[in-house]
Amino acid sequence: MDFPSIPQAKHVLNMTNQAIAATQQLRTTVTNVFEFLRDGMNADENSTQSSSNQFLQRYQELLQAVNKDFTELEKLGNAMTTVPELSVTPLGPAGQLGMESSADDNSLFQNTLLAYQWYTKSHSRGQIAHSTFHAYKRTTSTSATSLLKARRGLVSNPPQTVKPHHFPANQLDNYLSNMLPRQVPDLSIKVIFSLGSTRILHITVEHVFFALISFKSLYIEKIIVRGLDEDILNQAENPDMFTSSRYECMRQITDHATSALLYVDHYPQLQIDLKPRFILTWLQNYKTLFSDSCNKCGKILSAGVPPTWRDFKTHAPYHSTCK
Numbered sequence: 670m671d672f673p674s675i676p677q678a679k680h681v682l683n684m685t686n687q688a689i690a691a692t693q694q695l696r697t698t699v700t701n702v703f704e705f706l707r708d709g710m711n712a713d714e715n716s717t718q719s720s721s722n723q724f725l726q727r728y729q730e731l732l733q734a735v736n737k738d739f740t741e742l743e744k745l746g747n748a749m750t751t752v753p754e755l756s757v758t759p760l761g762p763a764g765q766l767g768m769e770s771s772a773d774d775n776s777l778f779q780n781t782l783l784a785y786q787w788y789t790k791s792h793s794r795g796q797i798a799h800s801t802f803h804a805y806k807r808t809t810s811t812s813a814t815s816l817l818k819a820r821r822g823l824v825s826n827p828p829q830t831v832k833p834h835h836f837p838a839n840q841l842d843n844y845l846s847n848m849l850p851r852q853v854p855d856l857s858i859k860v861i862f863s864l865g866s867t868r869i870l871h872i873t874v875e876h877v878f879f880a881l882i883s884f885k886s887l888y889i890e891k892i893i894v895r896g897l898d899e900d901i902l903n904q905a906e907n908p909d910m911f912t913s914s915r916y917e918c919m920r921q922i923t924d925h926a927t928s929a930l931l932y933v934d935h936y937p938q939l940q941i942d943l944k945p946r947f948i949l950t951w952l953q954n955y956k957t958l959f960s961d962s963c964n965k966c967g968k969i970l971s972a973g974v975p976p977t978w979r980d981f982k983t984h985a986p987y988h989s990t991c992k
């Protein structure tokens with residue numbers, strides 16, 4: 670990968686500085702013209718022909734100065750409008766990301782995910798190597814058997830092998846009540862049921878709908894979406910995870926959210942807390958459910974229902990029939 674060299678970056682910076690200086694210079698010369706015109710000619714000079722000529726000559730000089738500074742700035746501007754080569758963009762290839770119009774045409778998401786997984790894996794192995802090294806240092810004075818035991822103990826329990834079902838209970842409540850809400854600031858999140866390792870979250874998407882999400886430890890088991898005027902609890906005063914919404918639109922979103930759960934399960938290597946974050950970040954996009962138009966047909970309503978599908982990668986809105 671070619672990143673811009675320091676001299677190239679310096680050159681771009683230098684040009685920018687020159688352009689700023691030229692703009693300031695132009696402002697000064699233009700101000701001179703206006704100040705000169707504001708002051709005008711002295712009353713006693715008005716009568717003589719020579720003083721009038723002198724005035725016009727000075728005026729001409731000032732205008733020429735403006736013209737010169739403007740030409741200078743224009744030259745700098747023209748030199749800077751050339752499209753930079755990939756290798757000289759200050760951000761390197763990352764600078765080109767914003768220029769790609771359709772996210773579906775590239776495999777950016779998959780590549781980023783793969784890179785992230787590699788990073789997580791190497792981080793985890795680095796931690797194991799670090800601990801093993803320290804264990805080795807501690808046990809060099811003791812027998813080889815104890816070293817072997819220490820190694821086995823560390824290798825069989827690396828931090829990344831924690832499964833979502835076995836997330837420590839003492840950290841679960843802190844994660845669901847404090848950390849998760851900070852990651853999705855547009856949602857209002859309340860834990861409304863807590864028993865053993867089961868938690869049910871009541872999530873309000875602004876003025877659009879509420880969702881009930883059932884967690885078994887950090888694993889999301891079920892998600893159901895209903896309208897804000899519908900009941901949260903059943904007759905036994907427990908969170909109602911089963912009654913479908915009476916609105917077609919909310920029933921469709923429930924189906925799509927269930928697909929989203931299946932979708933994240935395709936990435937078993939993802940760090941366990943990334944799955945809830947993915948689902949909630951995706952849900953956040955429904956805050957504009959009733960004002961978004963479909964990315965395919967361009968309409969807001971199709972068969973009386975707004976675009977209820979949000980793409981998992983781009984979060985773009987589509988009708989269920991248009992996706």
Ligand SMILES: [Zn+2]
Pocket residue numbers: 963964965966967968971987988990991
């Ligand atoms: Zn559509």
